[in-house]
Amino acid sequence: MKVHVGPVALPELEAAVVAAGAELSSAADASALVWFGGSPEQFAELDHPALEWVQLPSAGIESWVSADVLRDGVTFTSAAGTYAQTVAEHTLGLMLAGARQMHQMARETSWSKPEEQRSVFGSTVGIIGAGGIGRALIDLLRPFGVRVLAVNRSGKPVDGAAATWRSDDAEGVAELLAESDFVIIAAPATAETSKLIDAAALSRMKPGSWLVNVARGSLVDTDALVEALDAGRIGGAALDVTDPEPLPDGHPLFQHPRAIISPHAANPQSLLIPALARRVEENVRRRIAGEPLLGLVDRTAGY
Structure with a gap:
């Protein structure tokens, strides 16, 4: 499976993808996208017809819902439970x-x-x-x-x-x-x-x-x-x-x-990245093995 990490490439997440047994690739060649950095409005820049799965970095997905980019034909997973x-x-x-x-x-x-x-x-x-x-x-x-x-x-x-x-x-x-x-x-x-x-x-x-x-x-x-x-x-x-x-x-x-x-500090960056990397590795492993993914997004429910 080919996976792209972006719009911002993060070494910890790329390492998690490789550790799970997938191959890193450009966005155009990837069937899966691990989203990090950028706004939901930028999704169109990395989206393409062969994209099958997107792993989002946050538990809440309201910004993605309001941007109306959770399109049909793509499985989206959030980081629900990760933090x-x-x-x-x-x-x-x-x-x-x-x-x-x-x-x-x-x-x-x-x-x-x-x-x-x-x-x-x-x-x-x-x-x-x-x-x-x-x-x-x-x-x-x-x-x-x-x-x-x-x-x-x-x-x-x-x-x-x-x-x-x-x-x-x-x-x-x-x-x-x-x-x-x-x-x-x-x-x-x-x-x-x-x-x-x-x-x-x-x-x-x-x-x-x-x-x-x-x-x-x-x-x-x-x-x-x-x-x-x-x-x-x-x-x-x-x-x-x-x-x-x-x-x-x-x-x-x-x-x-x-x-x-407290200034939205319950999940600081120093703890967020390692936890997100663990979720990415687990979900990439599950995707390769054909197992159910964690944090499946319910588009109707909005989370």
Whole structure:
């Protein structure tokens, strides 16, 4: 099998292709493309009739969906699940920082103790979008003895969760919001999940609870969130992703006493490349062997 890595050739990904038993080639001669660098709008420059499979570098594919380049006749795979442990680790860090008010103490310039510290131990954690990241987070949370509530697309029970609801089960989602001390957003960005956490959802959250978003900024109504934080309706928000993104300089969330902002840093480049290389090697190996590929894109679902 001939594989091209581009538009930007990355040695680590090229090495993964070779290690899997494929041959590196130009884009014009390749039946498979490992995409790295460039925007989805550039896909047409490397696309050709003999192209059969494209491996994308990210778990979220909303930019590819909006660019309308996921064409018929080509199998697309995302990196879904590849970065689950890394992002779950960051999520746990945000939860602990919020619970123990680390952000407040870090901002102090004099000896002062926060008044609203709490513990993750024995808490209820609601995970909206309990896929790879959610399952990895559940594993990390086991020593804390938490009660997990989960929402996923299928409603199939999630291992380690006390209850699981379908994402279209409004009553189930409302129950998760009302009972959770921490609400974790890890769902894909689609038309259906846009502003999933709006003013109504925030009003249903348990007083003092924390919202943690490690998915995409579009899932949270930023203006409604700022209003809820200002009013003290929830304990706080820890956001690795925002809408807009990047968050403009001077935005009220940056210095808000109830907010923690990390600049889409849950999956840093230093950890992303090795993980992506492992996924590329595995999927190239599977393609050669005729085995099912990991991260198959559902064009209808948008992820």
